[in-house]
Amino acid sequence: MENSSPSVGRENNPQSASPISRATAVRLSLYLRELRRLQREAVAGISSQDLGNSLGVSDAVVRRDLACLGQLGRRGVGYSVQELICNICEIMGMARDWHVLLVGAGNLGTALLRYRGFGEQGFRVVAAIDNDPRRVGGKIGDVEIFHLDQLEETVETRQVSLGILAIPAEDAPAIAQRLATAGVSGILNFAPITLKIAGDICVANVDLAAELQQLAFSVARGTSRR
Amino acid sequence: MENSSPSVGRENNPQSASPISRATAVRLSLYLRELRRLQREAVAGISSQDLGNSLGVSDAVVRRDLACLGQLGRRGVGYSVQELICNICEIMGMARDWHVLLVGAGNLGTALLRYRGFGEQGFRVVAAIDNDPRRVGGKIGDVEIFHLDQLEETVETRQVSLGILAIPAEDAPAIAQRLATAGVSGILNFAPITLKIAGDICVANVDLAAELQQLAFSVARGTSRR
DNA sequence: TAGATTGTTAATCGATTAACAATC
DNA sequence: TAGATTGTTAATCGATTAACAATC
Numbered sequence: 001m002e003n004s005s006p007s008v009g010r011e012n013n014p015q016s017a018s019p020i021s022r023a024t025a026v027r028l029s030l031y032l033r034e035l036r037r038l039q040r041e042a043v044a045g046i047s048s049q050d051l052g053n054s055l056g057v058s059d060a061v062v063r064r065d066l067a068c069l070g071q072l073g074r075r076g077v078g079y080s081v082q083e084l085i086c087n088i089c090e091i092m093g094m095a096r097d098w099h100v101l102l103v104g105a106g107n108l109g110t111a112l113l114r115y116r117g118f119g120e121q122g123f124r125v126v127a128a129i130d131n132d133p134r135r136v137g138g139k140i141g142d143v144e145i146f147h148l149d150q151l152e153e154t155v156e157t158r159q160v161s162l163g164i165l166a167i168p169a170e171d172a173p174a175i176a177q178r179l180a181t182a183g184v185s186g187i188l189n190f191a192p193i194t195l196k197i198a199g200d201i202c203v204a205n206v207d208l209a210a211e212l213q214q215l216a217f218s219v220a221r222g223t224s225r226r
Numbered sequence: 227m228e229n230s231s232p233s234v235g236r237e238n239n240p241q242s243a244s245p246i247s248r249a250t251a252v253r254l255s256l257y258l259r260e261l262r263r264l265q266r267e268a269v270a271g272i273s274s275q276d277l278g279n280s281l282g283v284s285d286a287v288v289r290r291d292l293a294c295l296g297q298l299g300r301r302g303v304g305y306s307v308q309e310l311i312c313n314i315c316e317i318m319g320m321a322r323d324w325h326v327l328l329v330g331a332g333n334l335g336t337a338l339l340r341y342r343g344f345g346e347q348g349f350r351v352v353a354a355i356d357n358d359p360r361r362v363g364g365k366i367g368d369v370e371i372f373h374l375d376q377l378e379e380t381v382e383t384r385q386v387s388l389g390i391l392a393i394p395a396e397d398a399p400a401i402a403q404r405l406a407t408a409g410v411s412g413i414l415n416f417a418p419i420t421l422k423i424a425g426d427i428c429v430a431n432v433d434l435a436a437e438l439q440q441l442a443f444s445v446a447r448g449t450s451r452r
Numbered sequence: 453t454a455g456a457t458t459g460t461t462a463a464t465c466g467a468t469t470a471a472c473a474a475t476c
Numbered sequence: 477t478a479g480a481t482t483g484t485t486a487a488t489c490g491a492t493t494a495a496c497a498a499t500c
Contacts, residue, residue: 020447021466021467023466023467023468024467025440025443026436026440029433029436029439029440030420030436032439033418033419033433033436034420037419047480047481047482048481048482049481054420055420056420056422058468058469058470059481060468060469060470060471061467061468061469063481063482063483063484064467064468064483064484066482066483067482067483067484071482071483073481073482073483074475074476074481074482075474075475075476075480075481075482075483076475076476076479076480076481076482077476077480077481077482078480078481078482079482092439092442092443092446093442093443093445093446093447094439094442096442096446098442100438107336107337107340107341108337108341110333110337111333111334111336111337111338112337112434114333115333115334115434115435117418117433117434117435118434118435118438120435121435121438121439123435123438123442161445162438162441162442162445164438185445186441186442186444186445187441188437188438188441192259192343193259193263194256194260194280194281194282196282202441202444202445203441204437204438204440204441204444206432206434206437207255207259207343208338208341208343208344208432209341209343209344209346209347209349210252210255210256210259211414211430211432212326212344212347212349212388212390212414212430213255213258213318213320213347214251214252214255214430215388215412215413215414215428215429215430216318216319216320216322216324216349216388216412217251217318217319218412218428218430219319219387219388219411219412219428220318220319220322221246221319247490247491249490249491249492250491273456273457273458274457274458275457284492284493285457286492286493286494286495287491287492287493289457289458289459289460290459290460290491290492292458292459293458293459293460297458297459299457299458299459300457300458300499300500301456301457301458301459301498301499301500302455302456302457302458302499302500303456303457303458303500304456304457304458305458
């Protein structure tokens, strides 16, 4: 997949100036969240300083990050909220329609299925998978639950490109591999284990216990905030 | 709180060599998770290379990180799993007893209450808070649910030092401030909003939609892994 | 001893900060 | 014009990598 298509039209897009670092990408999500809030409040424009202040980021960093999207700001004026939203969405791949499969409809999985945030960001959870016969065949919200045996089939028929893993750590490696083999290109992993998957696939990890541990460490050190 | 006690006995502890960066602290959580797994499998010792390999971290980084804890390794041999676990727990503040209050017993809150991981890391969820009268007075697992009005009282009587916020974004700022004022020293925030709290308090944010967005970005960019 | 592995250094890489000319 | 704010540079800071002497 790495260099499959000879030239993936970067040259058609003159405004994407510099490549986007991970640190910048993380902040772009933050900006987007705040910009949407501003839009709901009918705010039309904002300066790098104001945007930074509301998120605990310096104005210089905001400008640098936004410069990655092209020359969107107007000197002496600031940025258009609407225009920033469009451009961040575009660059973050939100223009695409992402079909998501949830694997594991236990406590956490159920909570994630009911979580509104994914849909608001444009992700569509198209199905869930579980191995408990009492859950299979049922629905949570309007998402159907299929049996683990139907994983590959579901990925295929529902054109799933992202998987969410909300299953025990011991089951995670095998299921992750099955998702990858079935053609899923990214996994959001809630199982507390480092996945090693053969093939070309992205993994993002969310370890809830580790997050709480980091918080405790900050408190113990008296670091405050972060 | 910053410089309250004149000298907080760093000098009594000759082995803590260098200060611990955030990047290192995050990895220490990872090491701890893996080391506990090794311990369950009765593995007594491990080299920086093997530990790094299992987590996707280079051996040099592992050695550097572990050197922050003191001289724990033996040249030509490696590290003692048991000894590393003890030292990481100590430095991460896990020796302490952390009392945690969950605010918001909705979908996500309930899932977090039932999540085993926190307890396994030594955190004790001592109570939950909600404003829905149908939930108040009930229990989830063996954790009692109190009314929002009893927040301050609960923090006091149960000696809560960490709060978990699983409530809508619009309610989060006010509740976070109440937690801080009541004496909580850290907040794990699941609400998609940047908290600004008066007083000395640590905040760690987990934005589930943003995590999925980062994953989509990686996929869109063809970055693979991370 | 010979092989393995640590602890630590110097070199590299990347990200942030401060500053300011350009310009609305 | 004068005031505000961007886009971008150079300087600083911090983290990672590569290498290797020390030593088990």
